[in-house]
Amino acid sequence: MADRIISTSFGIKLIYGSLFVCFLFFTAFVYTSQVPDTTSLPTRELALQGKHIWQKQNCGACHQFYGLGGYIGPDVTNVISAKGKGETYVRAILTHGTATMPNFNLTLKDIDALVAFLQEADKTGKSERHHFMADTYGQIHPKGNKPPQK
Numbered sequence: 001m002a003d004r005i006i007s008t009s010f011g012i013k014l015i016y017g018s019l020f021v022c023f024l025f026f027t028a029f030v031y032t033s034q035v036p037d038t039t040s041l042p043t044r045e046l047a048l049q050g051k052h053i054w055q056k057q058n059c060g061a062c063h064q065f066y067g068l069g070g071y072i073g074p075d076v077t078n079v080i081s082a083k084g085k086g087e088t089y090v091r092a093i094l095t096h097g098t099a100t101m102p103n104f105n106l107t108l109k110d111i112d113a114l115v116a117f118l119q120e121a122d123k124t125g126k127s128e129r130h131h132f133m134a135d136t137y138g139q140i141h142p143k144g145n146k147p148p149q150k
Contacts, residue, residue, distance in 0.1 A: 043116055043119075043120075046112065046113050046116040046117075047113070047116040047117045047119070047120040048117075049116075049117075050115070050117025050118070050120075051117050052113075053106075053110050053113055053117075054114065054117060057104060062101070063076045064076070064077070065121060066125075072100060073100065073101060076118060076121070077121055077122070077124070077125075078122050078126060079118060079122070080115075080119050080121075080122040081122050087115055087119070090114075090115055090118060091111055091115060094106055094111045094114055094115075095111060
């Protein structure tokens with residue numbers, strides 16, 4: 001009986017109408033729900049300024065996050081928590097440059113913002129290769145997570 005109702009034009013209109021009503025309710029929910037305010041946190045604001053400096057100076061042309069970006073400089077996803085590195089190391093590099101990284105003559109405020117940005121990035125996870133594995137299709141997965149079967 002249900003298949004006869006669905007196959008009629010009334011049934012099809014009923015299905016589409018129901019989907020449209022659900023879409024309207026969902027859209028209203030999305031646009032009226034409260035979003036947590038995270039902009040009031042001073043470290044996040046400073047990190048956001050650091051992100052803008054990262055983009056303005058085009059740091060991604062040489063450096064990477066999670067292996068994505070340029071290949072002249074190192075991956076800086078976890079440079080803050082890396083053994084033998086840290087905030088002091090990052091500040092020294094940003095202040096004076098290296099043989100391959102020029103001195104951009106950044107202000108102390110810019111350096112503070114970039115360090116805050118790198119600290120926030122460091123909290124997002126680990127980027128070393130031993131945390132990941134490639135499956136037979138060349139897709140990368142975190143170790144411990146079994147790749148989906150095809």
